[in-house]
Amino acid sequence: MRCVIAFDVSRKSSTMAAYNEQGNCEFEGRLIHSKTGFSNLSKIIKDLSEKNNYTLEFVFEATGVYSAALERFLRENNLVYYSLNPLLAHLNTQSLRRNKTDISDAHQLANNHFKNDYFQTYREDSYYEQMRTMSRRYDEIMKERIQYKNRLHASLQLSFPDFDTAFINKSKLYYNLVQVFPHPNLILxxxxxxxxxxxxxxxxxxxxxxxxxxxxxxxxxIAKDSFPAVDETDYSCELVRDYAKKILEMEEEQDEIIQRMTEMSKDRKEYRILRSFPGIKDKLACRIIAELGDLTRFKNNKQLNAYAGIDIVRYQSGNMEYKDRINKRGNSRLRGILYFMIVSMLSAKGKQINHLVDYYYKLKKQPYNKHHKVAVVACMNKFLKVAFHLIQNDLLYDYEKASSQQ
Structure with missing residues (x-):
């Protein structure tokens, strides 16, 4: 007989309730997220499975870092578990009259487990977890860099407002020189x-x-004609040096992350196939893999679209009918990466042949005449479809074959 143990996860502990297939509560209690707590959970699992001959399943809401320790315990002990999307868990436990407590949430999750056909949580290779962690760190650094660039701009407007005019692009030379000459007097x-x-x-x-x-x-x-708001001894000059130095350090860390991701991926099938696409280099291939994860967990490309959040939502009621739009309930980071990828491919038009670029301009012409973003999302959809097929069948990108099937 099946028995489910449901957890309502919080920061340092979880409330749990166990129900059998007949709807009888077998156990309720609290799990402390510590070695002692998980050791006690092992004893409870052993008692339920041996004494009652239950086949145990485990269910909990995915709560990011808080549920990570519980998931590790279940994964390392080869236990069947279901990590639920919080929205899905909320919709399935709604009722007209509902008490909101930790223990009642655990009971609700357990009771609803047998009523719903959940997908068992897929256990990915640790490679994908590492790639995802590094990709997220890359994003964090990118956000920090933008903040420091804004701070540098503000400080530089006080100490050397015309310095930017000497540079078309803000390369490493720009950030190195601004540390040496944060004020025009230092040049003169x-x-x-x-x-x-x-x-x-x-x-x-x-x-x-x-x-x-x-x-x-x-x-x-430029220094001769520049009129700064402060003199060269002002603290703003120190801030300029500090901000420029940190921007370069963060850029180096990002480069190291991509190098490490590339080194980990160079022998992987999906990396080799993604790199065969025109316009996809090391960084883009690694970041796509990091956010897509193991493609073998998807049965078809429609599931992949839903994961990315670009599946179509239609709304019609009576005489009211809205325009189709994308769901946006999927992986927002993956959507951003794919959007950037298509835009980059479009900017490289003429330098390389690419059926995705051809498809974009086909959608922009009559009779389709699609808006830019609509056409880009359609290209993202086509890319996922092609990538899914190629990776599943271990094939490299071929422009002629891809174009013939448009």
Whole structure:
């Protein structure tokens, strides 16, 4: 006979309730998230399975870091468990009259388990977990970099407002030089030769003497006409140096993360196949794998679309009918990565042949005449469909075959 143990997970403990298939409560109690607590849970599991001859299943709401310890315990002990989407758990436990307590939530989860056909939680290889963790860290650093860039811009407007005009792109040279010259007076106090040597030290590129001199002259001219709000001893100059240094450090950490992800992935089938797509390099391939996870857990590409949150939602009631839109209940990070990927492919039009780019411009023409974002999402959908097929069948991307099936 089946028996389910349901957990209402909180930060340091979980409330649990066990029900058999006939709807009888076998046990209720509290699990402390510690070695002692999980040792006690092992004894409870042993008692229920041996004394009553129950086949045990476990169910809980996925609560991010709080449920991670419980999931690890269940995974390492090879136990069947169901980690539920909180929205799904909420919808399935709704009632007209409901008391909201930890113990009542555990009882509700257990009672509803046998009424619903949940999918057993798929146990991914640790490779995918590591890739996902590194990808999320990459995102965190990106957000921090944006904040520091904004702070640098604000401080630089006080100390050297015209410094940006000397650079088209904010490369490593920009951030290295702004640490040396956060104020125009620091340029004007030095000779052109000294400034040229400083520029040469601040970049790994092999600039010609003519290029170095042109850059030095430009900086001197800008410094002569610049009117900062503070003098060179102001603390704003220290802030400029500090912000620029941290931006470069974060950029290096991001590069290290991508290198590590690439090293872990280079022998993987999905990495090799994704890299065969035109426009997908190491970073993009690794980040797609990190957010997609193990594709073998999906039965078809429609499930993959739902996971990404680009499946279509239709709403019609009586005479009222809204335009179709995407669900957006899936993995928002994956959607962002795929959107960026398609836009990058479009910007590289003419440099490489790509059936996704062809499909985009087909949708933009009559009789379709789709809006830009609609066409991009359609390309994301097509990419997932093609990638799913190629990875499932261990095939590399082929433009001719992909184009013939559009």
């Amino acid at each position: 106090k030095r000779s052109k030769t000294v400034i040229k040597n400083r520029i040469k030290k601040c970049t790994k590129k092999n600039y010609s003497l003519k290029k170095l001199e042109e850059r030095a002259i430009l900086l001197i001219e």
